[in-house]
Amino acid sequence: MNQVQNIVILGSTGSVGCQALEVVEHHPDRFRLVGLASGKGGERLRQQVQKYQPLRVAVSDPDALEDLKSSPECSGCELIEGGLDSIDRMVSDDRVDRVVQAIAGGPGLRSTVAALKAGKIVALANKESLVLGGEWLMALASASGGRILPVDSEHSAVFQVLEGLPIEEVRRIILTASGGPFLDLPLARFPEVTAEEALAHPTWNMGPKITIDSATMLNKAIEVIEARWLFGVPLEKIEVVVHPQSIVHSMVEMVDGSIFAQMGNPDMRVPVQWALSYPHRWVSPATYFDFSSNHRLEFFPPDLSRFPALALGYRVAREGGSSGAAFISASELAVEKFLAGEISFEQIALLVEGALDRHETIFDPNLQQILEVDRQVRQEMTSCSF
Numbered sequence: 209m210n211q212v213q214n215i216v217i218l219g220s221t222g223s224v225g226c227q228a229l230e231v232v233e234h235h236p237d238r239f240r241l242v243g244l245a246s247g248k249g250g251e252r253l254r255q256q257v258q259k260y261q262p263l264r265v266a267v268s269d270p271d272a273l274e275d276l277k278s279s280p281e282c283s284g285c286e287l288i289e290g291g292l293d294s295i296d297r298m299v300s301d302d303r304v305d306r307v308v309q310a311i312a313g314g315p316g317l318r319s320t321v322a323a324l325k326a327g328k329i330v331a332l333a334n335k336e337s338l339v340l341g342g343e344w345l346m347a348l349a350s351a352s353g354g355r356i357l358p359v360d361s362e363h364s365a366v367f368q369v370l371e372g373l374p375i376e377e378v379r380r381i382i383l384t385a386s387g388g389p390f391l392d393l394p395l396a397r398f399p400e401v402t403a404e405e406a407l408a409h410p411t412w413n414m415g416p417k418i419t420i421d422s423a424t425m426l427n428k429a430i431e432v433i434e435a436r437w438l439f440g441v442p443l444e445k446i447e448v449v450v451h452p453q454s455i456v457h458s459m460v461e462m463v464d465g466s467i468f469a470q471m472g473n474p475d476m477r478v479p480v481q482w483a484l485s486y487p488h489r490w491v492s493p494a495t496y497f498d499f500s501s502n503h504r505l506e507f508f509p510p511d512l513s514r515f516p517a518l519a520l521g522y523r524v525a526r527e528g529g530s531s532g533a534a535f536i537s538a539s540e541l542a543v544e545k546f547l548a549g550e551i552s553f554e555q556i557a558l559l560v561e562g563a564l565d566r567h568e569t570i571f572d573p574n575l576q577q578i579l580e581v582d583r584q585v586r587q588e589m590t591s592c593s594f
């Protein structure tokens with residue numbers, strides 16, 4: 209594919225966003241950067257604007273707008289805007305072909321909706337969008353001619369493997385999980401786990417929310433729901449297996465017992481690039497896997513007594529409706545509280561479970577109702593003392 213693609217990168221200052229820009233830098237002739245967007249912006253965004261010269265730039269935090277407008281780095285931009293509306297307008301720009309959606313958390317939903325409504329291809333890192341409104345987003349994409357291409361390494365792996373395989377002959381989708389930093393930690397040590405320990409992921413370098421979610425395996429719970437919607441398979445066909453080396457990114461087992469895996473070094477630039485190059489393969493900035501090193505690949509089932517948050521993903525997927533919104537909002541608040549030292553590591557899953565117990569599921573919710581559930585759960589959890 210030699211055609212230049214017009215792209216927008218949302219969440220450009222974050223871990224995935226920065227890696228998406230490395231992919232762009234690796235292929236200067238293949239991309240034109242229509243826009244960059246982030247939350248608070250700041251120094252990193254200004255440097256990105258100076259280096260990559262996007263046509264448009266937007267920050268959701270209106271307070272960050274003045275700083276951006278007055279900075280010399282942004283003087284060449286066609287448009288500098290603030291507020292979530294401005295990000296919606298950026299992704300809907302007629303010139304845009306693909307949108308990298310790498311905003312962290314629930315706030316990403318709006319711009320995912322805006323991009324799909326405008327019929328864009330969305331390279332989706334923001335898995336929360338699918339937990340909040342998966343069924344609805346998939347229907348929106350097929351109605352508008354838009355498309356979601358997964359960026360999450362596990363889902364990218366399944367997506368790649370499924371190319372050319374009949375979905376009705378799939379027996380299981382097997383999502384791999386590294387198990388995070390506490391895979392072998394004695395259970396008696398869990399009450400004392402610190403934020404610093406939980407933020408030290410053994411194989412991936414990611415933003416703080418997803419890193420803590422990897423330590424609790426709440427991330428894998430989110431990914432089970434994400435897989436449910438992306439691949440349209442029943443929940444019973446989605447399994448999680450612990451694979452500490454993060455070399456096999458996920459697998460698909462067919463009814464005849466054959467298992468297909470996608471593997472390689474753990475490097476998010478590969479799935480990000482695949483969502484931008486699809487259906488073509490390009491040389492990537494990642495290093496190739498070295499078979500001359502002594503590799504050992506292990507697989508074993510997750511221990512739910514160690515990782516109770518994982519079971520919550522199956523519960524939410526079974527309950528459906530607005531429970532996904534309650535799940536995401538509660539998990540964001542719980543992780544914020546843990547990072548602020550207000551609750552212990554083990555309380556993260558307990559708090560999320562409590563929010564789900566209290567939540568009265570609305571079936572087939574619309575966007576307004578999803579946003580209202582988010583507001584209510586946040587308000588309720590903020591006003592509680594733990």
Ligand SMILES: NC(=O)c1ccc[n+]([C@@H]2O[C@H](COP(=O)([O-])OP(=O)(O)OC[C@H]3O[C@@H](n4cnc5c(N)ncnc54)[C@H](OP(=O)(O)O)[C@@H]3O)[C@@H](O)[C@H]2O)c1
Pocket residue numbers: 218219220221222223224225245246247248249250253267268269309310311312313315333334335336359360361412413414415416417418476
């Ligand atoms: N990191 C990974 O390897 C990885 C892998 C798979 C999936 N994901 C998913 O990708 C998403 C991003 O993860 P990350 O690790 O890159 O997060 P991150 O490093 O924390 O970065 C988050 C990005 O989102 C922006 N942002 C936050 N709130 C925003 C808002 N209200 N409006 C607009 N932008 C906002 C931030 O902007 P400011 O910094 O300017 O505030 C920043 O650019 C998450 O959904 C995560 O689950 C990440």
